[in-house]
């Protein structure tokens with residue numbers, strides 16, 4: 001038969017397939033293997049309705065053989081093959097999918113195991129080959145045919161000899177070019193990796209001849225190279241297995257084989273959904289955060305499979321940011337793939353799956369918290385910050401979803417507690433959920449601000465992560481109880497103390513005004529403290545911006561500078577107060593000296609920088625001599 005031309009538009013289309021559809025050349029192998037698997041599946045389906053056919057699974061396989069000398073790569077399958085007419089129709093007309101037609105003719109419901117649907121995958125071969133030969137014999141024909149093409153110049157079909165039913169595709173791999181190398185597609189090891197990556201769960205064995213170094217028979221130290229035919233793919237995906245047959249170790253092995261992490265997963269969940277959208281998923285909560293987890297380099301996402309064929313390494317849309325630590329995979333028959341299988345056409349199905357996954361992950365974390373507290377604390381140690389970011393980000397949209405997953409260290413329990421636990425212990429007269437901020441538990445423990453609340457016997461939550469206070473401001477309250485910083489102006493503690501405190505402020509108004517003048521714009525106010533018991537001074541903040549927030553925001557690289565409204569609180573019961581009083585009106589210099597010293601001390605206690613350390617040390621010397 002003479003050479004025939006592709007139709008004009010087909011040539012353009014072919015050019016597009018070769019150059020524009022796929023971002024990775026290696027997917028050509030995925031496409032050819034998927035076709036081979038479809039061809040075997042077709043025999044299986046035919047056998048279901050045709051009594052003269054039997055399907056013995058052991059007879060069906062796909063074999064991949066590279067030949068470096070010839071620069072060829074062959075893909076053999078024992079599938080259904082193609083008649084001359086099918087060859088013409090399927091490989092001569094681009095975007096005609098014989099598999100798609102087969103599915104409708106045989107009334108195989110959409111999304112069943114057969115993979116092909118667009119009728120373009122085959123041509124991906126031309127991304128790596130300058131010539132492709134297809135020798136095929138149909139189950140319905142006694143003669144075999146060879147289809148041959150160098151791509152854009154068309155194809156020819158000739159009759160050839162072939163014993164067995166099935167198809168052999170030979171790719172003549174391109175020569176290396178300056179910027180592109182093709183040699184890798186002749187390397188057994190690379191091919192094995194590509195098969196594992198994309199086609200690990202194809203249901204039929206994908207075989208290769210692999211050279212292994214083995215101990216020579218009868219020898220104890222002499223090795224020889226032995227060529228062995230090996231099956232490269234796993235075939236039955238773990239997610240299609242019955243959950244009751246799988247042990248924790250099976251899941252852990254899968255996690256490690258898939259290199260989801262080098263740690264052990266803390267928890268896994270195996271989901272089989274067979275409702276309006278069908279999908280299987282295995283999700284893992286890792287034990288520890290990857291080294292780049294809290295950096296921009298970390299990419300969230302789950303592996304996405306369509307019918308066991310890998311579509312995306314990291315499908316980000318399947319996970320909300322606050323669960324970005326989750327690892328695992330999703331396999332669905334119902335995805336609307338685009339032609340390259342690299343993206344999804346519309347994301348309705350994906351959105352449904354993502355919503356479902358979000359719910360499942362939350363359930364897992366809640367059960368971990370409830371039933372395996374120690375493991376949950378391990379999880380929270382690694383990923384708690386991410387949960388807190390989740391409460392804070394998107395204007396607090398997800399705060400209600402996440403608030404019960406939060407843990408904070410408690411001053412009274414001396415361990416991490418949930419907000420629910422805190423609130424359940426609150427005495428009746430306690431109005432607020434108290435918290436104190438600082439770099440570490442030790443530092444907070446020593447903060448003068450905590451004295452009054454602690455003296456009252458109230459529990460204080462320690463906020464040691466930078467995000468804590470921001471997250472809590474977004475949350476605003478828990479179980480209708482507002483959060484209050486121990487540094488806050490209004491601690492909501494007993495009215496009589498408040499009156500007493502106002503009295504002190506009135507009695508000492510002149511002294512405080514003089515001190516405020518000394519400090520000028522550094523503080524908004526100087527007041528008698530109601531929270532200090534033993535310490536002489538403390539710095540607190542009025543308004544929404546706390547001292548901790550000022551520190552954090554000012555340390556950010558974007559030059560955004562903010563100031564909290566600082567208030568210097570003086571302990572009127574401390575001896576130092578008498579010294580201040582006697583200096584007032586008698587010795588202005590002394591009052592100035594003491595005021596500056598106390599202010600700087602308060603800054604130090606807060607972990608804030610002193611404006612002029614030299615002046616501060618000179619002031620101390622003045623007191624000493």
Ligand SMILES: Nc1ncnc2c1ncn2[C@@H]1O[C@H](COP(=O)(O)OP(=O)(O)OP(=O)(O)O)[C@@H](O)[C@H]1O
Nearest residue numbers: 035039090097098099116117118119120121122167
């Ligand atoms: N190894 C094979 N054995 C039998 N038929 C094949 C083989 N490879 C391809 N075909 C036929 O050629 C058609 C076109 O293949 P091609 O890979 O271009 O598209 P597809 O697999 O149908 O769809 P998709 O683009 O979604 O992969 C297939 O539908 C199938 O009918």
